[in-house]
Amino acid sequence: MNITILLISAFLVAFLASFASTPLAIKIAHKIGAVDVPKDKRRMHDHPIPRLGGIAIVFGFLVAVTCFCIVPKEFIGIILGALIIVGLGILDDRKPIPAVIKFLVQILAACIPVAFGVKIEIFTNPNLLSATEYWVLGGLSIPITILWIVGLTNAVNLIDGLDGLAAGVASISSVCLLAVALLVSEWNIAVFTARLAGACFGFLPYNFNPAKIFMGDSGSTFLGYMLACISIEGLFKGYAIISFAVPLLIVALPLFDTSTAILRRIKNKKPIMSPDRGHLHHKLIDMGFSQKQAVLILYGISALMGISAIIITGFGTLRALLLLSTVILFIGISMFFMKKNQNND
Numbered sequence: 001m002n003i004t005i006l007l008i009s010a011f012l013v014a015f016l017a018s019f020a021s022t023p024l025a026i027k028i029a030h031k032i033g034a035v036d037v038p039k040d041k042r043r044m045h046d047h048p049i050p051r052l053g054g055i056a057i058v059f060g061f062l063v064a065v066t067c068f069c070i071v072p073k074e075f076i077g078i079i080l081g082a083l084i085i086v087g088l089g090i091l092d093d094r095k096p097i098p099a100v101i102k103f104l105v106q107i108l109a110a111c112i113p114v115a116f117g118v119k120i121e122i123f124t125n126p127n128l129l130s131a132t133e134y135w136v137l138g139g140l141s142i143p144i145t146i147l148w149i150v151g152l153t154n155a156v157n158l159i160d161g162l163d164g165l166a167a168g169v170a171s172i173s174s175v176c177l178l179a180v181a182l183l184v185s186e187w188n189i190a191v192f193t194a195r196l197a198g199a200c201f202g203f204l205p206y207n208f209n210p211a212k213i214f215m216g217d218s219g220s221t222f223l224g225y226m227l228a229c230i231s232i233e234g235l236f237k238g239y240a241i242i243s244f245a246v247p248l249l250i251v252a253l254p255l256f257d258t259s260t261a262i263l264r265r266i267k268n269k270k271p272i273m274s275p276d277r278g279h280l281h282h283k284l285i286d287m288g289f290s291q292k293q294a295v296l297i298l299y300g301i302s303a304l305m306g307i308s309a310i311i312i313t314g315f316g317t318l319r320a321l322l323l324l325s326t327v328i329l330f331i332g333i334s335m336f337f338m339k340k341n342q343n344n345d
Contacts, residue, residue, distance in 0.1 A: 003187055003190070003191075006068065006191055007178075007190060007191060007194045008194075009067075009068065010064050010067075010068050010191050010194040010195045010198065011064075011194045011195070011197060011198035011201075012198060013060075013063060013064045013067050013068070013195075013198065014060040014061055014063065014064035014194070014195045014196070014197075014198030014199040014202065015060065015198040015199070015201050015202040016060075016202065017059055017060035017063035017064065017199070017202065018056050018057055018059065018060025018061075018198070018199040018200075018201075018202025018203050019060075019202035019203070019205065019206075020202075021055075021056040021059045021060065022053060022056040022202070022203055022206045022213060023206075024056070025050070025052050025053050025055050025056040025213060026050050026052075026053075026206075026212065026213050028052055028055070029050030029051060029052035029053075029093075029213065029216075030050055032052075032094055033094055033095075034050060034051055034052040034090075034093040034094045034216065035048045035049065035050050035051065036048065036049050036050075036051040036214055036216075049211060049212070049213065049214055050212075050213045050214070051093050051213070051214035051215070051216035052090065052093050052213070052216050052218060053203055053206065053207060053213040053214055053215040053216060053218075053219050054086065054089055054090075054093070054215045054216050054217070054218030054219025054220070054221075054222055055086070055090065055218055055219075056199075056202070056203055057167075057199045057200060057202075057203045057215060057219050057222065057223070058082075058086050058199070058218070058219075058222055059199075060195075060198065060199035060202050060203070061195050061196055061198075061199040061226075062079075064194075064195035064198060064199070065079070065195060068191065068195075072188055073116055073117065074113065074116050074117050074118050074233055075188075075192055075233075076116060077112050077113040077114075077115060077116025077117070077118055078113045078116070078118060078226070078229040078230075078233070080112050080113075080116075081109040081110065081111075081112035081113050081225065081229070082109070082222055082225055082226060082229075084105065084108065084109040084112070085106065085109045085153065085221050085222055085225045086218050086221075086222050088102060088105045088106070088109075088217070088221070089216060089217035089218030089219070089220075089221050089222065090216075090218045092216075092217040092218075093216035093217055093218050103150070106149075106150045106153055106154070106221070106225075107146060107150055109149075109225065110145070110146045110149035110150050110153075110225075111146065113149070113229050113232075114142055114145050114146060118145070118229055118232055118233055119141045119142065119145045119232070120137065120141060120144050120145045120148060120232055121136070121137055121141045122135070122136055122137065123135045123137055123144075145232060148228055148232065149225060149228040149229060149232075151228075151255075151258070152224045152225070152227060152228035152231075152251060152254070152255070153221050153224040153225045153228060154221070154224065154258065155224055155251070155254035155255050155257070155258040156169070156170060156220050156221070156223050156224030156227065156251075156254050157217060157220040157221050157224060158254065158257060158258050158261060158279065159220075159253065159254045159257050159258075159279065159280075159281070159298075160214070160215065160219075160220040161279055161281045161282065162209070162281045162285075162291050162294060162295050163207060163208055163209035163210065163211035163291055163295065164204060164207045164208035164209060164211065164295050165281060165294075165295050165298060166215060166219075166220045166223065167200055167203055167204050167207045167208075167215055167219070167223075168204060168208070168295065168299050168302075169253055169254065169298065169299070169302045170196075170200050170223040170224075170227065171197060171200040171201050171204060172299060172302045172303050172306055173227055173250050173251055173302065173306060174193055174196045174197035174200055174227070175197050175306070176250045176303075176306030176307070176309055176310060177189075177193045177227070177230055177231065177250055178190055178193040178194055178197060179310050180246055180250075180309060180310060180313045181193060183310070183313045183314050184313065189230060189233060192230065193230055196223075196226050196227075196230070200223065203215065203219070208295075209291045209292050209295065224254070227250075227251055228251075231246075231247035231250065231251070232247075246309040246312060246313060247309075249305045249306065249308050249309035249312070250305065250306050250309045252302075252305040253280075253298060253301055253302045253305065256280075257279055257280050260280075261279060280298065281294050281295070281298060284297060284298070
């Protein structure tokens with residue numbers, strides 16, 4: 001089958017399956033009590049909303065996998081680990097599970113794709129002035145891979161604080177990973193990512209503000225896990241500078257938000273896993289933006305980072321750095337004037 005037709009077909013099947021199954025996920029969530037009731041200032045909704053939308057995303061993805069059976073050995077390991085992540089998320093959506101238990105199960109799930117050969121074995125030296133172009137990780141390969149998977153799994157989960165935010169960012173990241181995979185001729189990864197992108201986009205109409213359903217941990221952790229594994233299999237294995245910069249740029253938003261959250265909690269002498277109201281989306285809401293506006297701003301930032309990654313891959317590092325510098329300068333100036341106007345008001 002022609003690769004273009006295969007990509008479009010995989011995307012559409014995942015989209016339609018996810019879109020069609022989301023109303024059923026809403027009914028199941030109500031039936032088993034997986035409903036998010038607003039009870040603190042962190043939550044942006046004012047009425048109970050079902051939070052089991054992740055099962056629709058997973059269903060759409062798996063239907064597309066079944067219909068287009070191009071599943072190499074490494075991808076089998078990724079899917080098996082994903083099922084553990086989803087099962088944990090469903091239980092947590094119904095009744096909160098202690099953070100330590102969730103963390104241990106996530107490590108177990110991350111070990112499965114590693115056992116199937118999904119590993120970061122070579123890491124590009126970020127020091128462009130060094131004579132050493134890359135590092136062979138050797139014995140550090142397994143712990144670094146597990147750290148990356150578990151870290152990104154939780155990073156996407158942590159940005160799931162506004163209607164459509166995590167689903168939209170994951171959709172953008174998936175499309176960028178798909179574009180990069182096509183540029184470097186990774187056809188299997190491109191098809192695999194097209195399935196994930198289709199499942200995300202199929203769920204998004206129900207999740208965008210005002211949301212009819214949240215994806216819950218079953219969805220956000222699944223998406224974080226999948227993005228982490230796909231980036232390892234498709235990007236970290238290269239020797240060029242893109243093997244370092246591209247995956248980091250594509251998932252820069254959730255990684256930045258999570259890193260700052262960890263540092264903030266350490267500074268305030270609070271547990272790292274304790275929730276707070278200091279995330280990027282909270283800051284935008286506090287600046288006076290509506291939920292839709294805040295989400296669209298973060299979509300834009302995520303998309304610009306992803307476009308920079310694509311430019312690095314296809315057109316070289318210098319152009320991407322110029323684009324990134326311009327974007328960062330624009331965002332910085334915009335935030336400064338918005339904060340100044342807020343203070344004046």
